[in-house]
Amino acid sequence: MSAVLNARMVADVPVAPFVPGPAGTQITIRGLTKYFAGWPLYENFDLDIPKHKIVSVFGPNGCGKSTLINMIAGLVPIDAGEILFDGKSLKETKIGYVFQNYREALFPWMRTIDNIAYPLKLEGKSKAQVDRRMAELVASFDVKFDLNRYPYELSGGQQQTASIMRSLAPNPEVLFLDEPFSALDFEMTLFIREKLQEVFMKTGTTMVLVSHDLEEAVYLADQVLLLTKRPTKVAEILTYSDPRPRTVATLSEPSFIAAKKRSLEIFQREVRR
């Protein structure tokens, strides 16, 4: 009964036909609608996320950056709309997700190595396959700490490294990162940022990164997705195409500074609006 009472009134308008994104689109979002406490957070939101690119999501407080990637990743239910991965549903798509709070993302009852292997076990991979993939990951991450320890015995940076390894273990098509550096100190942030860049250059995994640090958002990104205040729309999509590997020197390149300045201007415009 309560379900009926609280149902929103939906007018009988014809459903807009699904318009696919341009070639090379990985994630197509059409007519995404999400209400929070009766107020629209997203209404009829459309977005194309390109394949083999890193997209940084940036926007004012409370505009729902994390909610956006959580909806795409299926962690938060949507009220209306359609989200397709290369034409497939979420169920048919392998995704990885890195949480900000690594402490509550890893399973403390498993050794770190078993945490990383967990998604492979879910897939039903054989022990040999798991071991091979683990060896690959350990080599590519240049792990210098003991993976046979429990997560709580590692430092914050080591734990976040482990969660990133876990998210990459099944070779996901898309990797979502929800403020992965926010709980880390600067040194670790730099380290993991470089690791992510390395992984991206090696695998070309599509990444969607929520960040509250503009420099970091631009530094890693091919595209900076700037959002408005709620009800959230796309304010602008900024392309930043300096070649990788980007380094400390990149931070003082005119093109980087220009991209950062432009992002900041749009951000400030949206905050004041």
Place this chain on the structure above:
Amino acid sequence: MQKPTATSAAVPWQPPQAGAPSAPLPGKPFLDRALPFAGPVLLFIVWDLVVRLGFIKPILLPSPSDTVMALVQGLAGGPLLKDFLVTVWRTVQAFLIAALVGVPLGVVLGSAEKAYRSVEFLIDFFRSTPSSALIPLFLMIFGVSDINKVAIAAFGALLIVVFNSAYGVMNARKQRVMAAKVMGANRWQVFKDVLIWESLQPSFVGLRSAVSMALVIVIVAEMFIGADSGLGNRIINSQQVMNVKDMYAAILAAGVLGYALNILFLITERKIVHWSGR
């Protein structure tokens, strides 16, 4: 506990120095180490003085050394040992029933929140009802038997276990559940790989309270439901014939039992739920 917790991110990328000899703890002054014994020693001194100076008649309170002697002799093969073991066995039986039924039931109820909500009132109500108040009811059902004492203790302990395990599941860290889901775990996999583990610590809290509750009820039942053995029975019988030495020895034995069970559970919990509090 044994291993130093990895330092926070302040010193990244150094393998945790588990084996590395950390600076030896500065030798704790002897006084600090003796502190936990201060209370008991003080109690014994006061007790002894009170008896020695005749503030309380020895017929009501024997001297501490006499009592401890009675305790040690009783437990070293004396009749007290038999009653002690009977009480232990009844408590263990009641506890095992409560644990074996309660933990699975609680975990299942907790993962089906609607089911839990529908029996929540019953659990809370009977959890709040002193189990000893139900003794007459159990007497009607089971009669004056050994089963009766175990049954009522198991009942009281069961509710505590169910309650704690159910809440353990319901309060599982949302993010861990989400992490498992996003990796493609189905409901069953989330249940067996995350929810059960998350509920372990609260379950242990429940089990620890449950074993204390079981002991309390067993002792009470032994006192008042026509028992011919057990610590409760021994206490009340000694009191009837004013054999205070035996009575106090039996009371102390009950205390030792309760304390030992508590410690046993704390140690087991620390071993099994090794991540707790970190």
